[in-house]
Amino acid sequence: MLRFALTRALSLTLSLIVASLVIFAVIEVIPGDPAAFMLGLNAAPEAVEALRDDLGLNGSLVSRYLSWITGMMTGDFGVSYTYRVPVSDLVAQRLQVSLPLALYALILSTTIAIPVGLIAAAKRGSVTDYGIMGTTQLGIAVPNFWFAMLLVLVFAVNLRWFSAGGFPGWDAGVMAGLKALTLPAIALALPQASILARVMRSSLLETLHQDYIRTARAKGLSRRQATTRHALRNAMIPVLTIIGLQFSFLLAGAIIIENVFFLPGLGRLIFQGITQRDLVVVESLVMLLVFAVIVVTFLVDIAYAAVDPRLRRKA
Amino acid sequence: MIALEHLSLSIHGTPILDDVSFDMAPGKVFGLVGESGSGKSMTALAIMGLLPRGAETSGRVMLDGGDLSKLRDRDLCAIRGNRIGMIFQEPMTALNPVKTIGEQVAETLLIHTRTSRAEAMKIAAEKLARVGLPQDKFPLGRYPHELSGGQRQRVCIAMAIALHPELLIADEPTTALDVTTQAQILDLLRDLVAEEGMSLLLITHDLAVVSGIADHVAVMQTGKIVEQGETEQLFRHMTHPYTRQLFEASGHQPDRAAPPNNAPMLTVEGAVRDYALPRRALFGPAPTFRAVNGVSFTMNSGESVGLVGESGCGKSTLTRAILGLEPLQGGNIRLFGKDMTPATARDLRARIQVVFQDPYGSFNPRWRVEKLVAEPLHLLPSRPEDWRNRVALSLEEVGLPPDAMQRYPHEFSGGQRQRIAIARALILRPDLIILDEAVSALDVSIRAQILDLLAELQNRLGLAYLFISHDLSVVRTITDRVLVMRAGEIVEQGATEVVFAAPQHDYTRNLIAATPTIPDAWREDIHA
Structure with missing residues (x-):
């Protein structure tokens, strides 16, 4: 198991290096001058040259890449051109919103989806099953910004249980922070939970047709015991894959929801970086997100091996 | 004492079992024989109360005076695994892959x-030792994927007999296993029945298997028991024509002409x-597995050569190499003096065709038969104008009507699908057809027909066959x-009758000894 984890970690580190090369190449090497791009069409040549110096664009490719990488490893992501503050400060600030929001949404969607999928599979073909399948279909189809606005209308405008947007910061207290994140988390969790519930249902149905379930029944286990003791763990494997993908998406893909609720998250930071041509921010954030995706992939791999002993020996 | 009394079963209105009655005595083996779809597995599931949805039964399943068919699922749960144990055909998938054998x-x-859990684990260890998996070699913490098929079937048996059931039901327990493993599992079952004094209901399609182990036999056809009785008496007399038909099909000898000396x-x-195995270390060299190791032999045209060996011996790898689908790491394979490799030209490939075990798996389900059969024609420089006539001719040669061309593979039975696969192999008029377990999945009577067809085609068209089978x-x-192939090497070769009558290699002797046969003395009565 330890060996498996180490091998996976090593191969994912390799992916990380390859990804950093690709990002570096796309942003810095490919034709077009980043400094000129950042300053726009009408920039004075002197200003561009000054910015080039500022950004360290006049060094060799290798030294630029190395200083970028070593900088990031020591927590130095460079200084944002538009905000004039270190990118690491910006990221740290935004992560305080995005990471709890992503986790909140993920916990919500998982705790709803797994039991719902299980019930639908157990009552296959019943009214309950059709009801669940219909609801989840709707959950996938409804655009989440529209659902988010609906939540605002009902719970903020009419019922006044929550505020319509904004984030008070964790200094205002954990409960206040969580309260501000509740509506966005629900809006994010709805489509995710709908997908996850459907995956859970079909995975469980497939598992229930396996020969070892028949063996379990022949041993004297009831239908319910066979499901919980033998089918559930096997059915979790595809579900874990989806959970991993969803978390990566939630971390940066919440941009629309962040906008609806005026949340200062990572998604908005990237979006602002792109529109303001702040390549230092974009480059560092993309790398950071790649890193996050790879860490999540690693965790999912470890979870696979924990669930399925067949994977532990292969590496 | 277990008895079925006038058991009938229908599923969603389709009759499956019709008035099935038999008794099983303690310490005895009861063989239930029939072809696929005859209802033998459904009989077992009816006893267990594990019938699929939509099943309706009438009649009684008596266990020590109580009628199981009247019990609720809750009460049946207390009986299954406790008073009745059951094992199934596919040991590879019958165990939960994420739990250890001890836990299961x-x-x-x-x-x-x-x-207590500790006590249960201790008994599990004893039971596993009893079925031939001692703790020093197979600790409780092993997972199913670390065991072979035969070992997994032993785990299933340990699970089924852990509580000394009165009845053990074994549904085709050895069909998926190699012949030597089959012999070991049958020996184990026989010993357990004698020691534990339980009844064994052995369900199989193989008359030879029941003849060697069962005390009583019942023959089933389309949901009815057509004949039953004490094993030797039943085999010697065979009062029902279907029993006789099954018996003759299982030992069927097709008419074959002597091979030309070509x-x-x-x-x-x-x-x-x-083969390269998965790397152990990220940058280390990939370890290799030698699947075929220095194999040499020659085949003449018009000849029929058998290649036998147990699973994993390298038969299929050798086949793919002969077809030129995989490169060799040493030696060579020549067809008419030209090398067969992945780079071989189409005209040479057209002279060799193949038929696989599972025709359904080797057909694209969305293609019509005419397209399936015509597919090898792409090995020709251009598709001939008269391709439809060629397809029709090929189908006619394998005994299928021309209107089969417009149908899809799922519309045919297993035997008919194998005929389509043979038609596909014939369409290019090859010199050699490789038959890779081509009749292994077929019922005995269908198998006899396909063997006749193959013999007739060979006599008429002068085909050579490489017949791969376990x-x-x-x-x-x-x-x-x-x-005879073992662990990548050919350990013995020779004229079929000579090898079977006087095997030279120990391995061949073991294989032949392990093959179940109906005693010759029993056959004589039939033919007399």
Whole structure:
């Protein structure tokens, strides 16, 4: 198991290096001058040259890449051109919103989806099953910004249980922070939970047709015991894959929801970086997100091996 | 004492079982024989109360005076695994892959008795040792994927007998296993019945298997028991025509002409095939597995050669190499003096065709038969104008009507699909057809028909066959020469009758000894 984890970690580190090369190449090497791009069409040549110096664009490719990488490893992501503050400060600030929001949404969607999928599979073909399948279909189809606005209308405008947007910061207290994140988390969790519930249902149905379930029944286990003791763990494997993908998406893909609720998250930071041509921010954030995706992939791999002993020996 | 009394079953209105009655005595083996779809497995599931949805039964399933068919699922749960144990055909998939074998055997004890977990694990260890998996070699913490098929079937048996059931139901327990493993599992079952004094209901399609183990036999056809009785008496007398038909089909000898003494066609010289295994270390060299190790033999045109060996011996790898689908790491394979490799030209490939075990798996389900059968024609420089006529001719040769061309593979039975696969192999008029377990999945009566068809085609068209099978009795009826393969090497080869009558290599002797046969003395009465 330890060996498996180490091998996976090593191969994912390799992916990380390859990804950093690709990002570096796309942003810095490919034709077009980043400094000129950042300053726009009408920039004075002197200003561009000054910015080039500022950004360290006049060094060799290798030294630029190395200083970028070593900088990031020591927590130095460079200084944002538009905000004039270190990118690491910006990221740290935004992560305080995005990471709890992503986790909140993920916990919500998982705790709803797994039991719902299980019930639908157990009552296959019943009214309950059709009801669940219909609801989840709707959950996938409804655009989440529209659902988010609906939540605002009902719970903020009419019922006044929550505020319509904004984030008070964790200094205002954990409960206040969580309260501000509740509506966005629900809006994010709805489509995710709908997908996850459907995956859970079909995975469980497939598992229930396996020969070892028949063996379990022949041993004297009831239908319910066979499901919980033998089918559930096997059915979790595809579900874990989806959970991993969803978390990566939630971390940066919440941009629309962040906008609806005026949340200062990572998604908005990237979006602002792109529109303001702040390549230092974009480059560092993309790398950071790649890193996050790879860490999540690693965790999912470890979870696979924990669930399925067949994977532990292969590496 | 278990008895079925006038058991009938229908599923969603389709009749499956019709008035099935038999008794099983303690300490005895009851063999239930029939072809696929005859209702033998459904009989077992009816006893267990594990019938699929939509099943309606009438009649009684008596266990010590109580009628199981009247019980609710809850009460049946207390009987299954406790008083009735069951094992199934596919040991590879019958165990939960994420639980250890110890946990799975102990579970039987834990759900039926008030045993502590530690005590259950201790009994599980004893039971596993009893079925031939001692703790020093197979600790409780092993997972199913670390065991072979035969070992997994032993785990299933340990699970089923953990609580000394009165009845053990074994549904085709050895069909998926190699012949030597089959012999060991049958021995184990026989010993358990004698020791534990339980009844064994052995369900199989193989008359030879029941003849060697069962005390009583019932023959089933389309949901009815057509004949039953004490084993030797039943085999000697065979009052029902269907029993006789099954019996004759199982030992069927197709009419074959002597092979022409022709020139060599296929030569295999010192063939070596290595597979790369998954890397152990990220940058270390990939370890290799030698699947075929220095194999040499020659085949003449018009000859029929058998290649026998147990699963994993390298038969299929050798086949793919002969077809030129995989490169060799040593030696060579020549067809008419030209090398067969992945780079071989189409005109040479057209002279060799193949039929696989599962025709359904080797057909694209969305293609019509005419397209399926015509597919090898792409090996020709251009598709001939008269391709439809050629397809019709091929289908006619395998005994299918021309209107089959417009239909899809799922519309045919297993035997008919195998005929379509043969038609596909015939369309290019090849010199050699490789039959890779081509009749292994078929019922005995269908198998006899396909063997006749193959013999007739060979006599008429002068085809050569390379007949790959794990079933020695079939190889004996259809081949002139036989090659015995073990662990990538050919350990014995010679004329089929000579090898079977006087095997030289120990391995061949073991294989032949392990093959179940109906005693010759029983056959004499039939033919007399």
